[in-house]
Each structure stands twice: as structure tokens, then as C-alpha cells.
Amino acid sequence: MTIESLGSEALDRIAAAGDAATLEALRVEYLGKQGSISSLLKTLGKMSPEERQAEGPKIHALRQDVTDALAARKDAIDSAALEARLAAETLDLTLPAPAAPKGSVHPVSQVMDELAEIFADMGFAVATGPEIEDDWHNFTALNMAETHPARAMHDTFYFPDVIDGEGHTASSSEAVGEKKRMLLRTHTSPVQIRSMIAQGAPIRIIAPGRVYRSDSDATHTPMFHQVEGLVIDKGIHLGHLKWTLETFLKAFFERDDIVLRLRPSYFPFTEPSVEVDVGWQSVNGRRVLGGDGDAPGHGWMELLGSGMVNARVLEFAGLDPAEWQGFAFGIGVDRIAMLKYGMDDLRAFFDGDIRWLRHYGFSAFDQPTLSAGVGAKGGMGA
Ligand code: PHE
Numbered sequence: 001m002t003i004e005s006l007g008s009e010a011l012d013r014i015a016a017a018g019d020a021a022t023l024e025a026l027r028v029e030y031l032g033k034q035g036s037i038s039s040l041l042k043t044l045g046k047m048s049p050e051e052r053q054a055e056g057p058k059i060h061a062l063r064q065d066v067t068d069a070l071a072a073r074k075d076a077i078d079s080a081a082l083e084a085r086l087a088a089e090t091l092d093l094t095l096p097a098p099a100a101p102k103g104s105v106h107p108v109s110q111v112m113d114e115l116a117e118i119f120a121d122m123g124f125a126v127a128t129g130p131e132i133e134d135d136w137h138n139f140t141a142l143n144m145a146e147t148h149p150a151r152a153m154h155d156t157f158y159f160p161d162v163i164d165g166e167g168h169t170a171s172s173s174e175a176v177g178e179k180k181r182m183l184l185r186t187h188t189s190p191v192q193i194r195s196m197i198a199q200g201a202p203i204r205i206i207a208p209g210r211v212y213r214s215d216s217d218a219t220h221t222p223m224f225h226q227v228e229g230l231v232i233d234k235g236i237h238l239g240h241l242k243w244t245l246e247t248f249l250k251a252f253f254e255r256d257d258i259v260l261r262l263r264p265s266y267f268p269f270t271e272p273s274v275e276v277d278v279g280w281q282s283v284n285g286r287r288v289l290g291g292d293g294d295a296p297g298h299g300w301m302e303l304l305g306s307g308m309v310n311a312r313v314l315e316f317a318g319l320d321p322a323e324w325q326g327f328a329f330g331i332g333v334d335r336i337a338m339l340k341y342g343m344d345d346l347r348a349f350f351d352g353d354i355r356w357l358r359h360y361g362f363s364a365f366d367q368p369t370l371s372a373g374v375g376a377k378g379g380m381g382a
Helices: 003-016 020-031 036-046 049-088 107-121 149-154 190-199 238-253 311-316 333-341 346-350 354-360
Strands: 132-134 158-164 179-184 203-212 223-233 260-267 270-283 286-289 298-309 325-332
Touching (some): 003 020, 003 036, 003 049, 020 036, 020 049, 036 049, 107 203, 107 223, 107 333, 190 203, 190 223, 190 311, 223 298, 223 333, 238 260, 238 270, 238 298, 238 325, 260 298, 270 325, 286 298, 325 333, 333 346
Antiparallel strands (some): 203 223, 223 325, 260 270, 270 286, 298 325
């Protein structure tokens, strides 16, 4: 067959191909490894230079024409297939919306959004860490050595296996290849360590999330939520901590008369440590936050733990305590949700009872904003 007739035959057959499979078969037949045009190209090597000069351009042009024709035909077939699909498939946009909104935003989620909103205004970013944590981040780096008595108070859920450490910390105290014990984090404080190691200083973060302790009654569930706060900078002192907590609690409870009392306390990872109480007063037999807890008929309620980050913790996380200071705090998210929105049994938070969720849940449109007063609208059922 001459080059010319091979060419016109190929182009005719390509033009007549009706689907992608036929077209592919033609491509293989002409341009594949054993294809007829490919074989022609191979003959060039055995030709004399004169012959090659005459035949070479023709064969190359043939290959180009067939390649182009295949591509053009493929485009045509593809767009015809798309047109056919668009014509055949229809989307019915006339389905009715559900009569009532289904589902609601859980109060824990809502409160976490409120926290993020309030703290974002003070320049805090949101950080997260794993719920399956290792011993080192949850305890050791927080100044709780293997034998520290505070470990016993955490009712920790341990995993049965020990795994190989990866030496992924800034500290030399966890050598590569050392075995580590995994656990469900008992507090959000390991996120302090992870943040300091990952980003150095300065730092301003909150870290909301799930934590786990083997404990269960009306005010304790084996899983609950905390939010950790951490500020690391130069010249940070207790006054910054108090101001930050006051500003946060006033915005969160939407009252200007929130009064705090700082009590000396002990946490291994803060020094000094302070427990923060908030004043309440009795209104129609109900405890309402606000006012001086020492006034007659008033009282103090323990709200959160906090303190100045222990120099040992800074060292564990690779920061120089001579240069950097900071404060940290940890709050029970479920607890402040209960205080703000008036639930009295923590267990109901995690029962998934549709009636509870309908009553205490929030509409997805209730986005907390500082200007509107975070969470001012109250529960969906309220
Ligand atoms: N991690 C502590 C707890 O779970 C709370 C806390 C956080 C205390 C930060 C001080 C500083 O009880």
C-alpha cells in the first residue's frame, strides 16, 4: 500500500469511528508499537540517505495527520457523549424543603464556637492535638514524672500496648527508639507542649477538645470537653492572666459584674498555680453568676485551673525560661455550657436524646458574634 492510500484509508476510518473504543483500536492499529505507521517509520533506518530524504518527510507527515485526526475525532466523540449525558440526566430542583429544620448544633459545639469567637478578638488562634496521646506529652513534659502522685489523680485510660517512640520532641528526655505508653489524653494541656514545640514562642492559643477520665456520675462523664489557654511571651505575669480570664468570662456570660477570686492552688505544670472562683448571687432561688461572692447571700463557685507556666515545662518544650514566660488555664467546656444555658445533668449531653437536642440545641444560623452578644439567642427550644 502506498503512503498516500494508507493515509486516506486511515483518515476515512477515523472519521467514521463512532465511539471511543473503536477510535482506540484504530490508534493501536496505526500508531501502536506494532502499528502500520510505526512499522513504516522503522523502515527509514534501512534506506539509503537519498531515499530517506524523499520518504522521511512523507512518513512523518502521515504520522502527524493521523495523530491530529485521532485527537480531533476524540474531542468530537467526547463532547457528543457529554451532550447526550446532559440531555439524559436531569436534576429536579423542585423537591420541597423539610417542613422544619432537621438537626441542631450541640451546645458543646456552640460554646466552643463562642470561645473561639471571644478569644479570636483577643488575638488567640485555635490549636488542636490528638486525643490518643502518649505518656510524655500528657504527663512527663508537663512536669509529672513517672512516679509523680498527680498522675494517680487523673484516672487515666491506658492502651495495653507500648509502641516505639519516634523522638519527635524538642527534648532529649524522650530518646529515639524509647518505648512509649499510649493513653487517652486526660486534659488538653498536652496541646501546650505540642504548640510550643511546633511553633516556638511567642504563642497565644486556645485548644478546645475532648478529654477522657475513668469517672462517671451526674457531673462526670468518661469523656468530656476542656478548653486550654496558653500565652507565651516576654514579661507575662499573673495580671495578664487575670485580665484575660475576666475579659473572657464577662463576654461569655454577657455580664459586666463578673467578679473573680484567685486562690492559691497546685498543678505540676504551673507555678504559681491559681484556682479561679467566680462570684454568684441568688436570684429567685437560682444561682446566677455575677457580683461579689463575699456579699451576704452570695457565694463563690470554682470555675477553672490556671497559673504561670512552670519553667520546667518551658524547658521540656524547648523554650528558655530566662527569655519566655507565660500563663495557662484549663476550663471544663461542658461545665460552663451548663452554667450558661441551665442544664443540670452532664450525662444528658451525650445521650443523643432528640428531645434534649431540640430543646438545648442551636440553629445553624445562630453564629456567635461578639457584636450580637455571643450565644444571646439561647436554645432553639427556648
Ligand atoms: N489541666 C488541668 C486539669 O485538667 C487544668 C489546668 C490547665 C490547670 C492549665 C492549670 C493550667 O485539671
